[in-house]
Amino acid sequence: MNYLSTRGDATPRRFCDILLEGLAPDGGLYLPARYPRIDAATLAHWRDVYVRQGYAALAFEILSLYIDDIPAADLRRLCEQTYTAEIFGTPEITPLKKLGDGFYLQALSNGPTLAFKDMAMQLLGNLFEYELGRRGKQLNILGATSGDTGSAAEYAMRGKRGIRVFMLSPHGRMSPFQQAQMFSLQDPNIHNMAIEGVFDDCQDIVKAVSGDLDFKRRHDIGTVNSINWARLLAQVVYYFAGYFLSTRGDDDRVSFAVPSGNFGNVCAGHVARMMGLPIQRLVVATNENDVLDEFFRTGVYRVRAGADTHETSSPSMDISKASNFERFVFDLLGRDAARVRALFGDALAGTGRCDLSGDSAFAQAGARYGFVSGRSTHADRLETIREVYQRHGATIDPHTADGVKVARQYVQPGVPMIVLETALPIKFAATIEEALGRAPERPARFNGIESLPRRVQVLPADVERVKQVIARECESC
Numbered sequence: 001m002n003y004l005s006t007r008g009d010a011t012p013r014r015f016c017d018i019l020l021e022g023l024a025p026d027g028g029l030y031l032p033a034r035y036p037r038i039d040a041a042t043l044a045h046w047r048d049v050y051v052r053q054g055y056a057a058l059a060f061e062i063l064s065l066y067i068d069d070i071p072a073a074d075l076r077r078l079c080e081q082t083y084t085a086e087i088f089g090t091p092e093i094t095p096l097k098k099l100g101d102g103f104y105l106q107a108l109s110n111g112p113t114l115a116f117k118d119m120a121m122q123l124l125g126n127l128f129e130y131e132l133g134r135r136g137k138q139l140n141i142l143g144a145t146s147g148d149t150g151s152a153a154e155y156a157m158r159g160k161r162g163i164r165v166f167m168l169s170p171h172g173r174m175s176p177f178q179q180a181q182m183f184s185l186q187d188p189n190i191h192n193m194a195i196e197g198v199f200d201d202c203q204d205i206v207k208a209v210s211g212d213l214d215f216k217r218r219h220d221i222g223t224v225n226s227i228n229w230a231r232l233l234a235q236v237v238y239y240f241a242g243y244f245l246s247t248r249g250d251d252d253r254v255s256f257a258v259p260s261g262n263f264g265n266v267c268a269g270h271v272a273r274m275m276g277l278p279i280q281r282l283v284v285a286t287n288e289n290d291v292l293d294e295f296f297r298t299g300v301y302r303v304r305a306g307a308d309t310h311e312t313s314s315p316s317m318d319i320s321k322a323s324n325f326e327r328f329v330f331d332l333l334g335r336d337a338a339r340v341r342a343l344f345g346d347a348l349a350g351t352g353r354c355d356l357s358g359d360s361a362f363a364q365a366g367a368r369y370g371f372v373s374g375r376s377t378h379a380d381r382l383e384t385i386r387e388v389y390q391r392h393g394a395t396i397d398p399h400t401a402d403g404v405k406v407a408r409q410y411v412q413p414g415v416p417m418i419v420l421e422t423a424l425p426i427k428f429a430a431t432i433e434e435a436l437g438r439a440p441e442r443p444a445r446f447n448g449i450e451s452l453p454r455r456v457q458v459l460p461a462d463v464e465r466v467k468q469v470i471a472r473e474c475e476s477c
């Protein structure tokens, strides 16, 4: 399988060539040259593989269609090492919880950091260690986080050979639980920097450091952000698992509702659907930061300014633009890279918007690709958390509540609706208390996490200071 860029660079690249990269050199995103199509016999076989051999075996089947430059036995071992009941809490890895007839939550948040990002990041940690080992190289991962990405990356990379993590977060702004999760890690290859500023300051520093090409090369700087193709690919697997868990036969159709920010999670659903998984609808649920909902309603994609990006009670969906969205538009426009380049390169950089409302392709987003959308507000979130608790005795986190709220608008008789549960409520305790008047349950293994010793340095929002920390660490080895 070769990979190409959404903006036209078609230099043949295989999976491991793009594994450690972010954007393509032309500024586009990598996608496989084609989506492997699954016939009915394969789908039936995969159902059997999942039921009899488990999630890791299913992951191997799917990943091996996209990864042909890692020997099969090694890839199978990497999958088996990643998707274990010890790491993800249950043998199904992503079990369903029933909330009424034909309405389910798919639990993606029982991994080490209690958010769905573990599903991909845990695999990425093992793939990175494997590939860096083969190449005899090392990697210094530099990232900015408002919470979930940073902790998922750190728990995936801790103790990995050849890898260090430098994670910037806005000082004092993550939830107390998220801070405790990240800062209590004592692994010498994990470096937390709490920046005196907001998330955008952290992101600006990461951009500035990565933009210093000489520094970047000398210190082997890389990223693990959500545009990484391997992360997206890992997420494709649980759409198949959710399908098998909610249906009996392979003629059945299901819909998925996905709490969305950067469009990574739901884009994996799009890939699963392109492979032939019988998905009826892909429901994109946003919070008040409704860039995506606006697009699917109107055909206009409009990047928000900083001042128009709201801080909400589902903070992992607070985005000003959806960094994976270009992948879907590439498919929507019949993989016309020249048009994507014009829309996302030039037009977006100039006006901050791209307009497909008058384009016949836009009508296909729903009709042909199954996308529908909706938005949810703080009041909706509280209401949904209360209502799900009262009716079903389940406590859901604010992001999942956005998914449930929007999913309800799109339920169809006879088609199971699966809402992806993207985090556990304990990560966002303040909102749960506001909704239910009590604290959410805490998995036993996190008891007392807030009082563990912390490893974090507080720094001013200063690019040079961050560079100094990285340079010093790299020298000492």
Ligand SMILES: *Cc1c(COP(=O)(O)O)cnc(C)c1O
Pocket: 115, 116, 117, 148, 149, 226, 259, 260, 261, 262, 263, 264, 265, 266, 316, 317, 399, 422, 423
């Ligand atoms: C990252 C995240 C999201 C958004 O996922 P995208 O792939 O960016 O659309 C939603 N919910 C939670 C809890 C997250 O951590």
